[in-house]
Amino acid sequence: MTFDEKLKARAGQEGNPIPEGFDSRMDALLDTLPAEVQPAKKRRAPRLAVCIGIAAAMVVGAAAAAPAILKIAQGAVNYFQSDQESVYAPLQTEYERFNAAVGMHQTVDGVTLSIDNIAVDDSYMSIFFTVSSETPLEQVGTESEPESWRAEWTAPVFRAIVNGMELDTIGKIDNEAYFVDDCTLKGIHRLASKEILPDQFDLLLCTDGTSRLTEGDVRFEMSIDKSTVDCLTVEPALDFTVDYTGTYEDGRAYSVHRTPRVERISISPLSSTLILSEQMASGDVFPFDAFVLRDDKGNYLTSFVSGTSTSGYDRSFHVIEFLGADEGTKSVTLIPFKSSFSVHTVTGPLDALPLTDGCENGLTLERLEVGDDKAVATFSPRGALWDASTAGSFSLTDKGGNYLPFNKFAYFDSHVDRETGKIIATLYYPDAAAEDVAKIAGVQFSQPNDDMVLLEDQAVTIDLQ
Numbered sequence: 433m434t435f436d437e438k439l440k441a442r443a444g445q446e447g448n449p450i451p452e453g454f455d456s457r458m459d460a461l462l463d464t465l466p467a468e469v470q471p472a473k474k475r476r477a478p479r480l481a482v483c484i485g486i487a488a489a490m491v492v493g494a495a496a497a498a499p500a501i502l503k504i505a506q507g508a509v510n511y512f513q514s515d516q517e518s519v520y521a522p523l524q525t526e527y528e529r530f531n532a533a534v535g536m537h538q539t540v541d542g543v544t545l546s547i548d549n550i551a552v553d554d555s556y557m558s559i560f561f562t563v564s565s566e567t568p569l570e571q572v573g574t575e576s577e578p579e580s581w582r583a584e585w586t587a588p589v590f591r592a593i594v595n596g597m598e599l600d601t602i603g604k605i606d607n608e609a610y611f612v613d614d615c616t617l618k619g620i621h622r623l624a625s626k627e628i629l630p631d632q633f634d635l636l637l638c639t640d641g642t643s644r645l646t647e648g649d650v651r652f653e654m655s656i657d658k659s660t661v662d663c664l665t666v667e668p669a670l671d672f673t674v675d676y677t678g679t680y681e682d683g684r685a686y687s688v689h690r691t692p693r694v695e696r697i698s699i700s701p702l703s704s705t706l707i708l709s710e711q712m713a714s715g716d717v718f719p720f721d722a723f724v725l726r727d728d729k730g731n732y733l734t735s736f737v738s739g740t741s742t743s744g745y746d747r748s749f750h751v752i753e754f755l756g757a758d759e760g761t762k763s764v765t766l767i768p769f770k771s772s773f774s775v776h777t778v779t780g781p782l783d784a785l786p787l788t789d790g791c792e793n794g795l796t797l798e799r800l801e802v803g804d805d806k807a808v809a810t811f812s813p814r815g816a817l818w819d820a821s822t823a824g825s826f827s828l829t830d831k832g833g834n835y836l837p838f839n840k841f842a843y844f845d846s847h848v849d850r851e852t853g854k855i856i857a858t859l860y861y862p863d864a865a866a867e868d869v870a871k872i873a874g875v876q877f878s879q880p881n882d883d884m885v886l887l888e889d890q891a892v893t894i895d896l897q
Contacts, residue, residue, distance in 0.1 A: 501632065502532035502550070503657040509549050511560045511618050516610050517580075520620060522851030526701040527551050527558070530661045536652045542566060545588060547637065547652050553700040554663040555753075557599070557623045559590055559637065568614040578843060578860050583609040587619040588650075593636035600626040602707075602739040602749050624739045624751050626707070628667075628696070631659040664759050664896055665698040672892045674720055674768045681772070688770070689713075690720040695749070697764060697894050704757050705738060706766065706894075709747040718742055719750040722769050724816040724886070728762040734813060734853035736821035755853045767891040769816070771884045779833050779876040787875070791882045793817055795824065795855070802828070802872055805862045809877070811855040816884060820848050824857035824877070831873035838864035 509531055512524045520527070530551055537546035542565055549560040563569065563586075573582035587609040592599040601623045609619030637652040674690045696707045710719040718740060725733040738753035757764065778797075780787040788796040793815030801808045811824045824846045827839040838861045846857040861869070 501655045501657050502534060504530050504532050504552060504660050507531055507533050507549070509551075509560055511548065511620055518610075518620075519608055519847045520850065522849060523702060530702060531558075531560075532656060534652070534654065536654070538650050538652070540650060543569070545639065545650055550635075550654075550656065551702060552629060552656060552658040553661050553702045554628045554665045554696075554698040555624060555700065555703045555705040557592060557625060557629070558702070559621045559623070561588070561619055561621065563588065563617040563619075565615050569611075569617060571611075576862055578845070580610060581843075581845075583611050583617055583619070586617060587621070588639040590621045590623065591638045592623055593638065594629060594633050596634070599623060600741075602626050602741045602751050606738075624705070626741075626749055628665065628698075629656075629658065632657045661700060661702075662759070663698055663700040664761075665696065665700075666894065666896060667696045668694050668894055670694040670892055670894065672890065674887070674890055676770050676887060676890075678770055688720075690716075692720055692750075693747075694766065694892060694894055697896070699757050699759065699761060699896070704754050706752045706754065706764070708750045708752070710750070712742065712748050719748045720768070721750055721752075722771065722818065723752065724767050724769060724818060725752070725754050726765045726767060726816075727757060728764075731756060732816045733757060733764070734817070734820050734848060736819050736848055755848070755850060762897045763893050763895050765891050765893045767816070768887045769818070769884050770887065771818070772881060774881045774883070775878040776881055777876050778879045779829065779874065781831070781874045782872070787877075789879060791815075791879055793882065793884055794879045795877065797826070797875065797877055798854070800875055804866070804869060805864070806858055806860045807872075809857045809859075809875070811857065811877075813853065813855065816886060817880070818884070820853075820855055821846070823880075824855040826857060826859065826875055826877035828859065828872045829874035829876055830871045833874050833876075835876070836868055836871060838868050 506529050509524070509527050512518060512521060530553070531549045532551075534547040534550055537544050544564045546562040546564070547559065548562055551558040569586060571582045572585035584607045587607050589605060589607065606622040606624070607619060609617055611617050632655065634655050635653070639650050671691065671693045674688060674692065677685065677687045679685050690710065692708045692710045694706070695709050698705055706725070708719060712719070719742070721737065721740070725735050727733055733754045733756040735752050735754040737751070739751040740749070742748045778787060778789050782800060782802070785800060786796050786798045788794065794817070795811040795813055797809060798812050799810040807828060809824065809826050813820055813823070817823065825844060828836050830836060839859070841861070841863060843860040844857070845860070846855060848854070849856055
């Protein structure tokens with residue numbers, strides 16, 4: 433899950449406004465669950481990043497001396513540690529092939545923020561950093577919440593000024609971090625860029641800091657040369673139409689007419705993304721996002737939403753990150769679909785894995801590791817699956833298939849393995865009694881209903897070669 437998702441989850445618990453349409457979609461999902469099932473708590477954050485939505489002019493003064501050019505080249509990235517889990521660990525080799533060693537640091541109020549490495553391609557700027565102090569860092573969150581979440585909430589949020597202009601990051605905040613010890617935190621912050629960065633550019637990194645950095649004016653000035661990163665990128669500016677009708681479960685008819693545009697598709701060793709834009713019509717809140725991707729060999733590509741920005745006046749943007757393509761991929765086909773987005777429950781004993789049902793497009797629970805305070809599930813997708821980052825929700829049962837009470841107070845998290853495309857989902861239950869944990873004998877997970885209709889006649893193919 434992303435920093436954005438945890439902000440939304442915590443904001444929902446703290447009484448902030450919920451986006452229009454959210455309630456009805458959530459009700460549709462909850463109606464499909466057994467009556468006693470309660471959704472596990474997802475990430476929540478106690479603060480909103482102040483860099484979101486700020487429309488402020490920033491004047492960057494000329495430096496007395498131009499900073500040295502940092503070239504993207506091969507070099508070690510000490511963020512990756514063998515004893516620390518990371519969503520980006522499968523990309524360690526690629527990150528160490530294409531990064532610039534920075535080695536800049538500033539200290540404010542006894543807290544030192546160091547920029548260790550930067551990796552850049554046509555889709556993302558990835559900033560590897562360290563926060564350290566002689567005294568324990570003030571952590572954001574509570575002791576009952578997973579340590580990895582508290583590390584991400586405690587980590588700084590970065591903004592980037594490129595050649596004097598603030599980088600448009602398509603509303604994406606993507607933080608991952610861990611505590612080395614009480615006084616040291618390491619992290620990676622990824623910024624999704626709406627525009628392709630030039631091969632060479634001046635960069636000013638700013639941060640709104642952490643609990644003890646917010647009073648300081650923390651800025652890092654440098655120049656980056658990313659010309660060595662091989663990116664397969666096309667910008668087709670391809671307009672197309674999604675047009676269909678349907679009927680809600682209560683019998684009401686509806687119609688969809690949307691006019692998205694394929695702005696860019698990019699494949700690099702570090703990431704693969706597709707960027708769509710759309711001029712929003714009256715009544716539309718978010719860009720149309722019901723798509724699946726297929727390569728030129730007929731394989732469906734695991735994809736997940738990586739960022740969305742909306743505008744009532746200009747074009748809104750939507751970023752899809754996907755796996756399974758490389759420099760040999762000849763084309764990618766973007767296929768719209770219609771679906772109820774409803775789910776059903778698959779239930780079975782732990783000794784019956786792998787566990788699935790007959791759905792054409794869905795999940796198979798391959799493995800489940802149950803511990804004293806958490807359970808980790810591995811799902812493999814099959815067929816055309818929409819937004820893999822939202823899949824994999826599960827809960828634990830007793831030998832009779834009954835929902836165990838501690839699920840109600842559990843925390844849920846998931847991510848997509850960027851090497852295998854599998855979904856890794858974790859259920860945390862730190863306050864569960866030992867006798868209740870001992871009753872765990874089964875599992876139930878949410879499976880998409882098999883009602884996805886691919887609109888092949890409205891699909892568009894983007895040639896890459």
